[in-house]
Amino acid sequence: MAGLDLTVAAGECFGLLGPNGAGKTTTIEILEGLTPPDGGEVEVLGGSWGDGAPDGGRALRERLGIQLQETQLADKLTVAETLQLFRSFYRRSHTVDEVLALVELEEKRGARVVTLSGGQKQRLSVACALVSRPELLFLDEPTTGLDPQSRRQLWEIIRRFKEAGGTVLLTTHYMEEAERLCDRVAIMDHGKVIALGTPDELIASLGADQIVEFALSDGSTPAGLDGLPGVKGVRPGPDRIALTVAQVHRAVPALLVLVERQGAELSLLATHHATLDDVFVALTGRQLRDA
Amino acid sequence: MHEHPLVQLTLARMREFYREPEAIFWVFGFPIVLAFALGLAFRNSGPGELKVGVAAGPGDSALAATLDASQQLGATVLDSAAARLRLRTGRIALLVVPGDPIVYRYDSTRTESRLARLEVDDALQRARGRSDPAAVRDERIVEAGSRYIDFLIPGLLGMNLLGSGIWGVGFSVVQARQKKLLKRFMATPMRRSHYLLGFILSRLLFLFVEVVALVGFGRVMFGVGIRGSVLVLAGITILGALSFAGLGLLVASRARTIEGVSGLMNLVMLPMWILSGTFFSYARFPDAMIPFVKALPLTALNDALRAVMIDGASFTGLGAPLAVVTGWGAVSFVVALKIFRWR
Numbered sequence: 137m138a139g140l141d142l143t144v145a146a147g148e149c150f151g152l153l154g155p156n157g158a159g160k161t162t163t164i165e166i167l168e169g170l171t172p173p174d175g176g177e178v179e180v181l182g183g184s185w186g187d188g189a190p191d192g193g194r195a196l197r198e199r200l201g202i203q204l205q206e207t208q209l210a211d212k213l214t215v216a217e218t219l220q221l222f223r224s225f226y227r228r229s230h231t232v233d234e235v236l237a238l239v240e241l242e243e244k245r246g247a248r249v250v251t252l253s254g255g256q257k258q259r260l261s262v263a264c265a266l267v268s269r270p271e272l273l274f275l276d277e278p279t280t281g282l283d284p285q286s287r288r289q290l291w292e293i294i295r296r297f298k299e300a301g302g303t304v305l306l307t308t309h310y311m312e313e314a315e316r317l318c319d320r321v322a323i324m325d326h327g328k329v330i331a332l333g334t335p336d337e338l339i340a341s342l343g344a345d346q347i348v349e350f351a352l353s354d355g356s357t358p359a360g361l362d363g364l365p366g367v368k369g370v371r372p373g374p375d376r377i378a379l380t381v382a383q384v385h386r387a388v389p390a391l392l393v394l395v396e397r398q399g400a401e402l403s404l405l406a407t408h409h410a411t412l413d414d415v416f417v418a419l420t421g422r423q424l425r426d427a
Numbered sequence: 428m429h430e431h432p433l434v435q436l437t438l439a440r441m442r443e444f445y446r447e448p449e450a451i452f453w454v455f456g457f458p459i460v461l462a463f464a465l466g467l468a469f470r471n472s473g474p475g476e477l478k479v480g481v482a483a484g485p486g487d488s489a490l491a492a493t494l495d496a497s498q499q500l501g502a503t504v505l506d507s508a509a510a511r512l513r514l515r516t517g518r519i520a521l522l523v524v525p526g527d528p529i530v531y532r533y534d535s536t537r538t539e540s541r542l543a544r545l546e547v548d549d550a551l552q553r554a555r556g557r558s559d560p561a562a563v564r565d566e567r568i569v570e571a572g573s574r575y576i577d578f579l580i581p582g583l584l585g586m587n588l589l590g591s592g593i594w595g596v597g598f599s600v601v602q603a604r605q606k607k608l609l610k611r612f613m614a615t616p617m618r619r620s621h622y623l624l625g626f627i628l629s630r631l632l633f634l635f636v637e638v639v640a641l642v643g644f645g646r647v648m649f650g651v652g653i654r655g656s657v658l659v660l661a662g663i664t665i666l667g668a669l670s671f672a673g674l675g676l677l678v679a680s681r682a683r684t685i686e687g688v689s690g691l692m693n694l695v696m697l698p699m700w701i702l703s704g705t706f707f708s709y710a711r712f713p714d715a716m717i718p719f720v721k722a723l724p725l726t727a728l729n730d731a732l733r734a735v736m737i738d739g740a741s742f743t744g745l746g747a748p749l750a751v752v753t754g755w756g757a758v759s760f761v762v763a764l765k766i767f768r769w770r
Contacts, residue, residue, distance in 0.1 A: 168614055170770065194616040202614040208606035212446040213439060224435035225615040248446075268615070 140176075140329055142322060146271075149294070149304040151318035153311060153412060155422075159327035160307035161205060164276050167305065168202050169193050181272060198226055201270030203261050205277045211250035215241060215260055218249060219267055226268040239263040239293055255286025262293060273297060275306040279313060291317055311412035323416055330419050338415045343368040344382035347414055350391065351376040351404040358398050364390045371417065376404055380414070432617060436625030441632065443599065453594070454637060458587045459644050462580060465706070466649050469575035477543045480505045480519040490525050490551075497550040500543070521547060572654065572737040580645040581732035582705040587637055588664060589699060589725050592671025593678055593692050595633070596626050600679035601688040610770040619769065627672045634668045654739030662742070663735060666749060667728045670756025674724070676763035683768070699725040727751035 140163060144150040152160045165171040167178060169185035178184060183196040209218050216232050223229040236242045239259040244252060252260065258278065265273060275294070279287040294317055298304055308314055314321045315335045323331040323338070331338055339345060344366070352358070357377060361370045366387040369380035381387040384407055395402055417423060444450055479502050481491040487504050494502035502523075505513065513519045514532065520543035521533040531547065533540035603609045612622060638661075645651035653660055678695055682688035702709060702716075703725035712720060720726050727748035734740035734748075742749070 170610060170614060194618075197614070197616040200614075202611075204607060204611055204614065206607045207611040208608065209611075210439065210443055210603075210608065212443045217439065217442060221435045221439050222615065224430055224432040225612075225617040227616075264611075 144305055146303050148319040149298050149317050151314040151321045152307040152324055153314045153321050154324035155309055158324040160324055161276055164274055164307050168274050199271045201265035201268050201273040203265040203275045209249050214246050214248050216245045222264045223267045228269055230267050230269055235263045235267045238266055255282050272303045277307055314412055325420055339410045342380050342410050342418055344380045345410045346381045346384045347408050347410050348379040348381050349376045349406045350402055353401045353403040358394055433621045433624055436621055437628040440625050440629035454591045455640050458583045458641050462583055465579055466576040476501045478519045479543050479547055480510045480522045482510055482522055482524040484525045486525045493554045494550055499546045576649045577651050577737055580651045581736045582729050584641055585725055585729040585732055586705045588667045589671050593675040596672050596675030597679040597688050597692055601682050601685055613769050630668050630672045638664050653736050655735035659741055660735050663731050666752055670724055670752045673756040673760035677759040680763040680767045699723050704729050724752050724755040
């Protein structure tokens with residue numbers, strides 16, 4: 137981790153986006169006071185971790201909600217017992233019923249943790265973080281490995297928490313998640329922040345908001361692509377060529393003419409709105425998913 | 428009160444424990460099965476009839492008849508090959524070879540054989556007309572507390588306290604560490620002392636069930652009583668449980684995996700099972716080893732438990748063993764706290 141300089145404002149949802157191994161978890165655990173930093177300063181809700189805190193940081197912990205990526209809750213306890221245990225650690229907390237309603241697990245109240253599905257376990261894990269009525273919620277890869285429906289349920293929980301005035305810091309390697317949930321995003325790679333801004337700003341930094349992907353049947357790359365009208369950038373990939381395009385309706389006909397003039401044949405042509413994934417590719421030359 | 432983290436942590440520990448059927452068996456069932464089996468195998472029926480052989484030769488059957496007449500002896504005439512085999516395999520305790528002099532062939536390191544030597548000689552000399560100048564009369568009694576089962580029950584109690592302390596605490600701590608649950612707790616304002624105390628409190632609650640089950644079983648099944656005060660016994664078991672919970676914390680203080688901690692647990696427990704006088708008296712070990720054996724916490728606890736249950740001792744006579752038990756517990760707890768890996 138090097139040269140990380142981030143500020144998260146109250147009431148915002150801030151996302152650390154990056155591939156596995158980019159240093160997201162280390163960053164969030166330093167902020168959570170679980171991993172001591174090698175150097176630098178960390179300030180959380182006006183307080184700090186380490187020797188300065190007279191009560192071992194307990195007063196600060198009262199105001200945080202933390203979900204860790206790898207925690208497995210005790211299998212033999214029920215959902216309600218688990219929440220009862222976690223709420224006993226806080227002076228000011230939600231009742232078990234309140235927090236069950238927040239994560240829509242009411243019908244699993246008496247079920248043992250071992251019997252829960254992946255999505256339910258994850259919601260319980262988030263419930264354990266929410267039970268403290270936190271001002272600041274830390275979520276480390278909250279939806280990794282979940283099915284699309286469970287993922288949307290969690291997004292809804294996080295959105296409601298934010299609407300109620302909470303601040304969220306989450307890590308994810310799903311660009312869609314970051315785009316939907318986060319007010320601001322820091323894109324991380326190899327322990328560094330390589331881009332920072334709102335999702336719209338980051339996408340706008342590509343210079344255009346449309347992506348045209350195509351491939352020729354003979355696998356060649358035609359010359360003169362960057363001279364086409366509306367084309368702001370050209371990125372040859374392993375199996376396709378991606379063009380960053382401002383005006384699709386001008387760029388695509390021009391591309392077709394160019395291809396025809398070279399006597400080549402298209403094997404693929406697709407267009408989509410630029411995403412954070414395209415930002416990551418533009419910055420690193422790698423796909424976020426398989427980086 | 429119900430909301431207190433210490434109460435919740437203790438409850439969580441207990442729930443996790445009693446919802447694990449295997450744990451229930453090893454803590455409550457196994458010692459009882461062991462007591463039952465060993466109590467049956469070593470019940471005090473006395474030495475019974477001693478089997479002796481008479482080597483084939485002139486006057487062998489008369490000799491055998493004389494010996495057989497004794498209540499303590501059973502004699503068979505055997506040819507020399509059979510006699511040698513039976514003597515070697517312990518199926519006869521002694522071989523009588525007729526002649527002049529009569530020869531007793533036996534292994535003098537075997538208690539049974541030496542007993543047979545006395546009985547055989549007594550029967551033969553009397554039959555040949557020996558007269559006993561002093562009049563004697565036998566008075567047979569059974570001394571309470573002298574049976575094997577009386578010795579065994581306190582030992583099993585001690586062993587069980589050791590086992591459930593080390594397994595109960597060690598496994599759960601390492602499991603919580605392995606599943607990153609310990610780290611998750613560290614992300615809350617939970618006090619570390621509450622977490623550790625929760626283990627100790629839940630141990631004390633289960634201790635009550637453990638002790639009542641085993642002592643009750645010994646009493647109902649074999650009539651094993653408690654000579655001393657029940658309160659003193661309770662005090663000693665609580666002290667033992669606390670001490671072993673401390674030892675359990677120490678064993679689990681650094682290990683990251685269940686496999687790792689299992690090895691450590693066996694390393695701690697196996698020597699004590701053998702050395703500490705659970706199944707047989709540690710007085711059988713060479714004198715040079717005794718001070719070392721006595722310094723083990725399980726030895727000290729077993730000594731104290733036996734002193735109360737068998738000899739009716741009170742706290743006053745138990746200073747030394749109880750100091751050993753307390754010392755181990757206190758040192759383990761302090762060291763465990765110092766080196767504990769919280770994540």
